[in-house]
Amino acid sequence: xxxxxxIGLIGLGTVGQAVVQLARSFAATTFQIERVVVRDHQKxxxxxxSVTSDPRDVLEDPAIDIxxxxxxxxxxxxxxxxxxxxxxxxxxxxxKEVMAYHGPELLAASRTHRSYLGYEAAIGGGxxxxxxxxxxxxxxxxxxxxxxxxxxxxxxxxxxxxxxxxQHALVEAQRLGFAEADPTADIQGLDTGRxxxxxxxxxxxxxxxxxxxxxxGLEEWPSSxxxxxxxxxxxxxxxxxxxxxxxxxxxxxxxxxxxxxxxPLMGLQGAQNGVGIITAAGHFWMQGPGAGGLPTATSIWADxxxxxxxxxxxxxxxxxLRAEPDPVLMPVWSIAVDPDRKINDANxxxxxxxxxxxxxxxx
Amino acid sequence: xxxxxxIGLIGLGTVGQAVVQLARSFAATTFQIERVVVRDHQKxxxxxxSVTSDPRDVLEDPAIDIxxxxxxxxxxxxxxxxxxxxxxxxxxxxxKEVMAYHGPELLAASRTHRSYLGYEAAIGGGxxxxxxxxxxxxxxxxxxxxxxxxxxxxxxxxxxxxxxxxQHALVEAQRLGFAEADPTADIQGLDTGRxxxxxxxxxxxxxxxxxxxxxxGLEEWPSSxxxxxxxxxxxxxxxxxxxxxxxxxxxxxxxxxxxxxxxPLMGLQGAQNGVGIITAAGHFWMQGPGAGGLPTATSIWADxxxxxxxxxxxxxxxxxLRAEPDPVLMPVWSIAVDPDRKINDANxxxxxxxxxxxxxxxx
Numbered sequence: 001x002x003x004x005x006x007i008g009l010i011g012l013g014t015v016g017q018a019v020v021q022l023a024r025s026f027a028a029t030t031f032q033i034e035r036v037v038v039r040d041h042q043k044x045x046x047x048x049x050s051v052t053s054d055p056r057d058v059l060e061d062p063a064i065d066i067x068x069x070x071x072x073x074x075x076x077x078x079x080x081x082x083x084x085x086x087x088x089x090x091x092x093x094x095x096k097e098v099m100a101y102h103g104p105e106l107l108a109a110s111r112t113h114r115s116y117l118g119y120e121a122a123i124g125g126g127x128x129x130x131x132x133x134x135x136x137x138x139x140x141x142x143x144x145x146x147x148x149x150x151x152x153x154x155x156x157x158x159x160x161x162x163x164x165x166x167q168h169a170l171v172e173a174q175r176l177g178f179a180e181a182d183p184t185a186d187i188q189g190l191d192t193g194r195x196x197x198x199x200x201x202x203x204x205x206x207x208x209x210x211x212x213x214x215x216x217g218l219e220e221w222p223s224s225x226x227x228x229x230x231x232x233x234x235x236x237x238x239x240x241x242x243x244x245x246x247x248x249x250x251x252x253x254x255x256x257x258x259x260x261x262x263x264p265l266m267g268l269q270g271a272q273n274g275v276g277i278i279t280a281a282g283h284f285w286m287q288g289p290g291a292g293g294l295p296t297a298t299s300i301w302a303d304x305x306x307x308x309x310x311x312x313x314x315x316x317x318x319x320x321l322r323a324e325p326d327p328v329l330m331p332v333w334s335i336a337v338d339p340d341r342k343i344n345d346a347n348x349x350x351x352x353x354x355x356x357x358x359x360x361x362x363x
Numbered sequence: 364x365x366x367x368x369x370i371g372l373i374g375l376g377t378v379g380q381a382v383v384q385l386a387r388s389f390a391a392t393t394f395q396i397e398r399v400v401v402r403d404h405q406k407x408x409x410x411x412x413s414v415t416s417d418p419r420d421v422l423e424d425p426a427i428d429i430x431x432x433x434x435x436x437x438x439x440x441x442x443x444x445x446x447x448x449x450x451x452x453x454x455x456x457x458x459k460e461v462m463a464y465h466g467p468e469l470l471a472a473s474r475t476h477r478s479y480l481g482y483e484a485a486i487g488g489g490x491x492x493x494x495x496x497x498x499x500x501x502x503x504x505x506x507x508x509x510x511x512x513x514x515x516x517x518x519x520x521x522x523x524x525x526x527x528x529x530q531h532a533l534v535e536a537q538r539l540g541f542a543e544a545d546p547t548a549d550i551q552g553l554d555t556g557r558x559x560x561x562x563x564x565x566x567x568x569x570x571x572x573x574x575x576x577x578x579x580g581l582e583e584w585p586s587s588x589x590x591x592x593x594x595x596x597x598x599x600x601x602x603x604x605x606x607x608x609x610x611x612x613x614x615x616x617x618x619x620x621x622x623x624x625x626x627p628l629m630g631l632q633g634a635q636n637g638v639g640i641i642t643a644a645g646h647f648w649m650q651g652p653g654a655g656g657l658p659t660a661t662s663i664w665a666d667x668x669x670x671x672x673x674x675x676x677x678x679x680x681x682x683x684l685r686a687e688p689d690p691v692l693m694p695v696w697s698i699a700v701d702p703d704r705k706i707n708d709a710n711x712x713x714x715x716x717x718x719x720x721x722x723x724x725x726x
Contacts, residue, residue, distance in 0.1 A: 025503075051402060126647065128498075130500070135491075135665045136491040140664075262630075279489075284651035285650050289647075294503055295645055301503075
């Protein structure tokens, strides 16, 4: 007999509701959602959910094994995660912001308390990229990770390629639920940058400050520019790239990039995400729905299963699974952000096309 | 301090040598290849490897934690795996044949002895499809898995699309190391069928007999047929598909299939593999090198790390990770192999084109 694993869920928005929905469809016997923390505990809830508005009812309850943080933002999420880990609970989070800004502190707490910390849902929605980098792709040395990591901007770029203005496409995306009420972090590339910080850590074992990463986002480019790209068999993607150079320095960037239509990057339609990983063993590619309730909840449930199964007493802590912890073997890398090619009036030509770098993923 | 995990390796062919190579590049401090079982222990070996020709030196040595089976074939691999599991060792295998034919017995032994059994390397070379199905994609109900699972036949189809005869392409593939000396199991689709049996188990929780699965392989089609497909924006792939119908029955097939060139399936060049997974949370796609020493060794090392970290005392056994073990929740599925459209002289038209089914993966 397997023991029942008891889950405390913080947040019942789109993601939290999908976590509950998946629990009902498959997990009733060995997993139980014990309590849900909501802002307003008077609102009507799905049957059978025990709700509270006090996070301590989850963080301090010894009956709860795993805390799922689906609230978002830096604070108080950081405090909640630290407290849950200190209380010996596993933590599963979908929160890329808190992981990108506080990942070193949070993963150190996971090591100290031997409590599992999973953040599969923080990058690429339903794509299993975090665990694949932790356990799999890093078995052979990673040379490069690249991809489209933000569903909102990819949706907007697809609409702009069909002739929509950025402003018009944004209104449409908000109406359809593909863009937040405040889409600034998405459109400016900040969200993509946070996810790239997490990928750099997973692939290369180093942390960089999200605010040190130069990112460029979408602009209201003239539609003639996008149609000219199209007529030349090209398209535009908001591309994140991190690459290890011959000198073991890591260069990283987030910016609008011209991509041949034949590339899998251009095959990403709407809110899809895609990640390429180039290792000594070859070139891998994964794509799928990069946002939304069910895809994100799929990743959360994968982490819940891992939290149950990974033995933190014996195992290497998650932070170090990707590489051996011997510091002698670990080269000292530094981040050198490529600052050139910033699109501005000075280097934008009349056609505007040459301002974009071009990316051809190796075959 | 992490304890050193001691590995016994059976087989030092292409895959076994790549396992040793990756160990030297990253794993020296916490993993150690303690002993290697080879056919002829008099041959010259890489420095520092302790070799033997007696498998019992690995299977019965209490100092060894994990046995890596990289020998292949059904027997004696089956006996070795059973003995290692019974002796409390974790087992990691790249052997799709022994898993497809004896998976139920081997995974039952893994459960009984609480010993981890990993077979990530048995499907898709370096693509992390096994763990992704065990832990991740099955969190939301899987409707369909499909893909190209055999690198040799994909290499041959790419050469045939460039005008080569099957016979000519095969000689070339053997010279370049992309085809075995005896390519029968690849060309007839049997190897793809074995991998599909494993995918069906991982995705839908049922085992089927590889010999009950009707498979079709490559034939010496007239080159006019392939060039006509090409001129119509189509191509040919040896496609494996397993799909859950509305009645919860699983249909499965392996056969040459016409695919639009815009599909990611046609983007698979040479020996690449690709797998699509359609779940309630959306459509996912993973591709990468599907064979060869380093990709396969990448998957083996991922399983070695998992074998160290997964707690089999507490955890659900690998066989049941993908779904809850409650039999009441598990519908009784049956395999109904689609027997029609067998390509033979009776239903082959003059052009030969209509004999192929067409597959359009959903967007």
